[in-house]
Amino acid sequence: xxxxxxxxxxxxxxxxxxxxxxxxxxxxxxxxxxxxxxxxxxxxxxxxxxxxxxxxxxxxxxxxxxxxxxxxxxxxxxxxxxxxxxxxxxxxxxxxxxxxxxxxxxxxxxxxxxxxxxxxxxxxxxxxxxxxxxxxxxxxxxxxxxxxxxxxxxxxxxxxxxxxxxxxxxxxxxxxxxxxxxxxxxxxxxxxxxxxxxxxxxx
Ligand SMILES: [Zn+2]
Numbered sequence: 218x219x220x221x222x223x224x225x226x227x228x229x230x231x232x233x234x235x236x237x238x239x240x241x242x243x244x245x246x247x248x249x250x251x252x253x254x255x256x257x258x259x260x261x262x263x264x265x266x267x268x269x270x271x272x273x274x275x276x277x278x279x280x281x282x283x284x285x286x287x288x289x290x291x292x293x294x295x296x297x298x299x300x301x302x303x304x305x306x307x308x309x310x311x312x313x314x315x316x317x318x319x320x321x322x323x324x325x326x327x328x329x330x331x332x333x334x335x336x337x338x339x340x341x342x343x344x345x346x347x348x349x350x351x352x353x354x355x356x357x358x359x360x361x362x363x364x365x366x367x368x369x370x371x372x373x374x375x376x377x378x379x380x381x382x383x384x385x386x387x388x389x390x391x392x393x394x395x396x397x398x399x400x401x402x403x404x405x406x407x408x409x410x411x412x413x414x415x416x417x418x419x420x
Pocket of ligand 1: 298299301302303320321322323324325327
């Protein structure tokens with residue numbers, strides 16, 4: 218299981234999902250197919266409300282196995298993902314070197330690192346490696362690294378770098394991935410470095 222990329226509202230999240238749980242399989246499948254049609258041809262921030270809403274539907278569909286049962290509708294341009302047979306809609310996260318691209322539907326890897334597009338593999342891995350160095354600053358203490366006297370300043374400078382790198386992820390790498398997948402979502406925050414989606418502004 219890869220890292221959970223969605224907000225964890227727990228009981229509240231369950232309550233929100235009710236609207237999709239109440240739909241019958243066909244209505245749910247239609248709603249998802251129509252929304253996937255809207256996702257096609259663009260990159261999406263993970264924090265986009267439409268994506269969060271879609272996540273609720275995806276969970277309901279996954280729980281009810283509508284894709285495995287062949288009840289889902291795969292819109293034009295999409296192909297079924299190997300992980301769960303739902304339409305392939307990958308998420309680019311900071312874990313791309315380690316787990317590959319993550320499935321928007323089941324949260325597992327839908328494109329393993331070895332299957333990343335050949336032309337993009339090295340740029341994606343390089344990005345993840347450079348990001349990992351910056352991200353690691355947030356975990357120095359638990360990793361047993363002695364904190365320098367100016368740790369706060371270093372943490373702040375790591376967060377500023379992370380903002381820049383995450384934007385690069387959305388502006389460049391996710392866009393390039395659109396050449397291979399109908400729609401791509403990208404992680405636009407880093408909870409460990411306290412980088413919020415609103416900190417990333419496309420200038
Ligand atoms: Zn999946």
